Amino acid sequence: MKYLSPTSLFGGILVPPLDKKAIQLARKKLLAELELAxxxxxxxxxxxxxxxxxxxxxxxxxxxNYLEYHNAVSADKVLLGFL
Numbered sequence: 137m138k139y140l141s142p143t144s145l146f147g148g149i150l151v152p153p154l155d156k157k158a159i160q161l162a163r164k165k166l167l168a169e170l171e172l173a174x175x176x177x178x179x180x181x182x183x184x185x186x187x188x189x190x191x192x193x194x195x196x197x198x199x200x201n202y203l204e205y206h207n208a209v210s211a212d213k214v215l216l217g218f219l
Contacts, residue, residue, distance in 0.1 A: 143206075160194075
């Protein structure tokens with residue numbers, strides 16, 4: 137599975153370090169964009185995602201220590217390049 141960075145998903149809208157409020161706002165924007173799109177999926181960084189995948193991704197991101205994990209990865213440029 138390819139590493140999916142929250143900051144790369146939104147093309148610079150989210151800037152590390154990430155917090156829950158910014159993540160929730162980005163989720164609402166992405167779901168609104170999906171609703172406005174003609175199809176059932178939205179293309180992000182060359183991959184297609186449907187509504188269920190987006191909701192699941194954000195739920196995982198906000199649960200546990202995933203947010204701290206992504207902040208740590210984004211702070212380490214070598215690790216980010218590897219993933």
